[in-house]
Amino acid sequence: MFAALIAVLGLPGQLLLFGNSVPVTLQTLGVMLAGSLLGPRLGALSVASFLALVAAGLPLLAGGRGGLGVFAGPSVGYLLGWVAGAGVIGWVLRFTGPRYRPVLGFAANVIGGLGVIYAVGIPLQAWITDTSLLVAAGFAAVFLVGDLIKAVIATLVAAGVHRAYPQLSSRPSAALR
């Protein structure tokens, strides 16, 4: 591992946190950005360390929530899905070449930021609440439009950051040297 890696690991909460300081549930925006900017490994690790701090009792989630209670609640699957989602976004982007292309970036955000997160969140919610997958999926559908909008914003922001900070795309190779 390269030191820059560790440093960027310090980012985690930050990306997400910023999402927190703006209105409410913009946090999936932070998850998408973590995946889009940091790559699969760092993206997932940064989200994971963010959640570790939440579990330790810091009120970092939207609305000042945090603590272990969140992980005993019905949305725990979505939180775990964040880690996988950020990883998948970064992983998909590996195949689209070193340049960040918005259309492919948006596709990655939809796959990882919506598909993967729902795929983990819905079954766990159904299990915890003892309902059918269909009911849990119906509950998730409420958020579908908002999440799509977030995917668009995440793509626009990621494209802007990649343009303004080109070193970002070269970091994965630097990490391996």
Add this chain to the structure above:
Amino acid sequence: MSPAGLYHPGASVLHRLPAGLKLAGLAAGVTGLLLLDQLWWLGAAAVVVAALHAVARVPARLALAQVRPLLWFGAFLLGAQLLLTDWQRALSVVLTLVLSVALAGLVTLTTRVSAMLDVAETLLGPLRRVGVRPDRVGLVLALTIRGVPVIAGIAGTVREAHHARGSVGRPWALLVPVLVRVLRHADALGDALAARGADDEPGSRHGTSSDRP
């Protein structure tokens, strides 16, 4: 955000118990709740959970704040369960959920963040064999906590700069300069860490072991 997080200071038995023990108790308690499916048992469990809150002298306001996010979800769940099953089943599902969250919230309210992170570091110990370094994880988490006010400061500066130029418009336009500055800060932090020998790249471990007393 206060560095103490959601922790509510106190001197009760629950505050003084070791964090690891509380976490083990929480795991046992939540598992137990999942196994109880009779309503009267859940009622008894509710009394126990409430009693534990009383022992910890946690203000009702804080305890309720832990379960309040469940309010609308619980209502939705109750409705869905009533449609699908009978009222006993519906009530017990919702009760199990609320009690689990309340119990976990109680552990959070009575345990310092630092104590919780220490437990995490201890629990990660066995993973040393597969290459995880608990001390490094601890460093990353500490840096993350420190990062929260750093980011807040950067966001404030960027917002002020925008106001000064009289720019108005898309709020996400602010995100790009904020993130660029954050990434730059992270790079500088990485250089600073590397300069102090906190670089665990296998090829570059020059003499760090001899530095240690």
